[in-house]
Amino acid sequence: MKQALVCVSFGTTVENGRADLLAVESALQAEAPERYFARALTSRMIRKRLATRGEVVKSLPEVLEELLADGVTDVAVQPTHLLYGYEYDKIKAEISPYAMRFSRFVLGKPLLADTNDLQKVATILGQSYPAVEGEALLFMGHGTEHFSGVVYPALQSVFTLQNRPDTFVAAVEGWPALTDVLPQIQQAGYRKAHLVPLLLVAGDHACHDMAGDDPESWKSQLEAAGFTVRCTLEGLGRLPGIQQLYCAKLKEILE
Secondary structure (H helix, E strand, C coil): CCCCEEEECCCCCCHHHHHHHHHHHHHHHHCCCCCEEEEHHHHHHHHHHHHHHHCCCCCCCHHHHHHCCCCCCEEEEEECCCCCCCCHHHHHHHHCCHHHHEEEEEECCCCCCCCHHHHHHHHHHHHHHCCCEEEEEEEEECCCCCHHHHHHHHHHHHHCCCCCCCCEEEECCCCCCCHHHHHHHHHHHEEEEEEEECCCCHHHHHHHHHHHCCCCCCHHHHCCCCCEEEECCCCHHHHHHHHHHHHHHHHHCCC
């Protein structure tokens, strides 16, 4: 029986962010070394941009067609997505015509699939970014209008329950926005802020919307509000604990 592991991601064209993604892919490969490894990206725009650089990365349907042609019968698809959002819905729609064409076909869960995941991720982030006296720790998530966006305020609650009152969560495209949490940060008396991406990769959003010099970036908005700001341009994929959680997702569907 020929087996394959397909790691499917949204993708990024930012070199710094690619290191985050590669770290997760390498961890997943090491978790299932007996399986042929294939990479797929769900973002057509990113695939097109990479193609202009001479790098061809296939869509999920294209990868599955190739696996069928190669005689693969057992396929495990592990997304690197954070939520059960629109992109995860897209993955389910794309695999639907293929699932019955393989002898065995399984799809893994996103990183934040349940309350247990929220607690584990909050613990990992809390250990990776210890509290600094007088400084607010602000995580920037992507955000979504999908109902799964409740993950962001839920994660905020977990940080509070884990005794991290210095930690705040907001989204660049969704709720809660920076404007929703900024008053809380100010009322708590903070005048310093540490910005960290709550994103798998530190790509365009991290480099521009979070840490950029544009007046609309979070860094610029906070500085305009009187904060001293520092930024970390490393995505979640760079953290060994997060890599291990993705591997646990894969292990779950392989058993």
